[in-house]
Amino acid sequence: MTSRATTTSTTTRTTPTTRPSTTTPATERTTADGARRRFRLSARLRILLWLLVVMAVALATVVLTTRSILLRDAEQRVGQLLSQETSEFESFVDHARDPETGRPFTEPRRLLGVYLERQYPEPDEELLGYIREDPAPRVIRQDRDIASRLPLHRDGASLERMSEHPAGTGTLRRDDGVVHWAKVRIRYGEGQPEAMFLVAVHDDPSGSSAENAVRTLLVISGVALLMSCVIGWGVAGRILRPVRLVRATAAQLTEQDLTRRIPIDGHDDISALAETFNAMLDRLERAFGTQRDFVDDAGHELRTPITIVRGHLELMSAGEGPAAAAERRETLRLVTDELDRMSRIVEDLLLLAKVERPDFVRPxxxxxxxxxxxxxxxxxxxxxxxxxxxxxxxxxxxxxxxxxxxxxxxxxxxxxxxxxxxxxxxxxxxxxxxxxxxxxxxxxxxxxxxxxxxxxxxxxxxxxxxxxxxxxxxxxxxxxxxxxxxxxxxxxxxxxxxxxxxxxxxxxxxxxxxxx
CATH class of the missing domain: 3.30.565.10 (Histidine kinase-like ATPase, C-terminal domain)
Structure with missing residues (x-):
C-alpha cells in the first residue's frame, strides 16, 4: 500500500503583463486657430512616469521569473509522480501474488483490480486499468471522484489514443484541460487480451498553483504600482519643491526687485541648488546696485563740467574789441579745462570697466x-x-x-x-x-x-x-x-x-x- 501527501498541480497558461508606456517629454498641440503650441511635461510627472516604468519592468520580471520557476517545479513534480506510479506497478507485477490463491496472477483483470484497491492517489491523479476485450474495451477504475470535469474513464476516445500511442508517456490536450499520462503494458501469454495500467494527472480546472500564484502576484503588483504612484507623486513634489521655488522666484525677479530669496530646508543637492541660486541673486543684486550707483555718480560728475561749459558759452560776449577778445580767450580756456577733465573721467571710467576682463593685468x-x-x-x-x-x-x-x-x-x-x-x-x-x-x-x-x-x-x-x-x-x-x-x-x-x-x-x- 502506498501513501502520499497531496500536491497541487500547475498549468501552462500564459498571463499577459501590461507595461506602462513612456510619454514624450515635449509634444505639440494644435489650437483652434491652427497655431501650434508647445507643451512640456513637468519634471514631477516625468519622474513619476520613469518610476512607474522601472517598477513595472521589475515587477513583470519578478512575475515571469516566479511563474517559470513554479511551472518547472510542477513539471518535475508530475514527472516524478508518473515515474513513481509506473515503477511501483512494475514492482507489483514482478513480486505480487493473488491474495485468494497465494500464487502469481495469471490474468490482467484480477491483477489490475487488486492493485487499484490498494492505491490512494491524489485528487488530481487518476489510476486506470485498460483491457482490450470484445466487443468493447474494459476499463477498471477506483471508486472515487476525480478533480476533473471529464475523467478518463468517461472519455473513451482519449483512452484509445493513449493506449495506441507508441511511447510510454505523454501529454494529452483536451478541451477540458491538459492530461499528463504514463502507461505500463501487461502481457500474460497467448489467448490473454492486451491490457495496460494507466496513470493520468489532470490539470486543476479551477487553475493550477502556478497560475494562482501568478494572479496573486499580478494583483499585488497592481496595488504596488498604485501605491508607488501616490507615494512617488508626493516624494517627487517634496524633492522638487525648491526647484519650483527657483522657477517661481526667477519669474518674479526684475531689475528693480532682486530681493526675493528661496527658503532653504535640508542639506541635500536640491538645498545646495537653492543656496547657489540665492548666492547668485546676491551677486546680481550687488552688481545691479553697483551699476545704478555707478550710473548715478557718473551722471552727477559729468553733469558739472557740462553745466560749466554751457554757462560760459552762454555768457561769451559777442562784442568787438580787446575786452571781448580777452573774455573769449578766458572762456575758451575754462571750457577746454572742463572738457579735459571730462575726458579724464571718461578714460578712468573705461579703465574701471576693463577691471573684470582677464587681460586687465598682464604680469x-x-x-x-x-x-x-x-x-x-x-x-x-x-x-x-x-x-x-x-x-x-x-x-x-x-x-x-x-x-x-x-x-x-x-x-x-x-x-x-x-x-x-x-x-x-x-x-x-x-x-x-x-x-x-x-x-x-x-x-x-x-x-x-x-x-x-x-x-x-x-x-x-x-x-x-x-x-x-x-x-x-x-x-x-x-x-x-x-x-x-x-x-x-x-x-x-x-x-x-x-x-x-x-x-x-x-x-x-x-x-x-x-x-x-
Missing amino acids: APIQVAELTADVYVKARALGDRRWELPEVAECEAALDAQRITQAMVQLAQNAVQHTGPGQRIRIGSRLAAGHLELYVADGGPGVRPEEAEMIFERFRRGTTRRGGERSGAGLGLSIVRAITRGHHGRVELRPTPGGGATFVLVVPAQEVQETP
Whole structure:
C-alpha cells in the first residue's frame, strides 16, 4: 500500500503583463486657430512616469521569473509522480501474488483490480486499468471522484489514443484541460487480451498553483504600482519643491526687485541648488546696485563740467574789441579745462570697466628695484616737493609694470595734492613677511579714520585736501585698488610717523622671488 501527501498541480497558461508606456517629454498641440503650441511635461510627472516604468519592468520580471520557476517545479513534480506510479506497478507485477490463491496472477483483470484497491492517489491523479476485450474495451477504475470535469474513464476516445500511442508517456490536450499520462503494458501469454495500467494527472480546472500564484502576484503588483504612484507623486513634489521655488522666484525677479530669496530646508543637492541660486541673486543684486550707483555718480560728475561749459558759452560776449577778445580767450580756456577733465573721467571710467576682463593685468617677471626707481623719477615731475627714495626691494616679481606704475603715480599725485611745496614725499619698496610692499608716504594732514574705507570707492573723495581743494572725479584710488586686486593683492592705508598718510600696495608672497 502506498501513501502520499497531496500536491497541487500547475498549468501552462500564459498571463499577459501590461507595461506602462513612456510619454514624450515635449509634444505639440494644435489650437483652434491652427497655431501650434508647445507643451512640456513637468519634471514631477516625468519622474513619476520613469518610476512607474522601472517598477513595472521589475515587477513583470519578478512575475515571469516566479511563474517559470513554479511551472518547472510542477513539471518535475508530475514527472516524478508518473515515474513513481509506473515503477511501483512494475514492482507489483514482478513480486505480487493473488491474495485468494497465494500464487502469481495469471490474468490482467484480477491483477489490475487488486492493485487499484490498494492505491490512494491524489485528487488530481487518476489510476486506470485498460483491457482490450470484445466487443468493447474494459476499463477498471477506483471508486472515487476525480478533480476533473471529464475523467478518463468517461472519455473513451482519449483512452484509445493513449493506449495506441507508441511511447510510454505523454501529454494529452483536451478541451477540458491538459492530461499528463504514463502507461505500463501487461502481457500474460497467448489467448490473454492486451491490457495496460494507466496513470493520468489532470490539470486543476479551477487553475493550477502556478497560475494562482501568478494572479496573486499580478494583483499585488497592481496595488504596488498604485501605491508607488501616490507615494512617488508626493516624494517627487517634496524633492522638487525648491526647484519650483527657483522657477517661481526667477519669474518674479526684475531689475528693480532682486530681493526675493528661496527658503532653504535640508542639506541635500536640491538645498545646495537653492543656496547657489540665492548666492547668485546676491551677486546680481550687488552688481545691479553697483551699476545704478555707478550710473548715478557718473551722471552727477559729468553733469558739472557740462553745466560749466554751457554757462560760459552762454555768457561769451559777442562784442568787438580787446575786452571781448580777452573774455573769449578766458572762456575758451575754462571750457577746454572742463572738457579735459571730462575726458579724464571718461578714460578712468573705461579703465574701471576693463577691471573684470582677464587681460586687465598682464604680469611678467620684472626687477622691482628698477621699477621703483622708474616710478620715483616720473613722480618727481608732478610737483615741487622733497622727493625721497629711502629703500628698494632687491627681488623679482610677476607684475604688470605699466599698471603698477600707473597706480604708484596716482598715489604720488594724491600725495602732491595733500602737501605743499618743500614737504617730503617718500617712494619705496621692500620685502616684509614674504610680501612685496610698494608704498608712497606723504607728510600731509592724513586721512580721517571714518574716511579710510570710503576713499577707495568710486566718486568718493576725502575732505582733508590742502586748502579745501576738491579737484578730480574721485576715481584715482578706485583705480589703484582695482590694479592691486588684479595682482591678487590689496592696498592698505597706514599712518605716517610724524603725520600724513602712507598708501601701500601689498603683493602676495607667491608672486615674489628674492634676488640674491
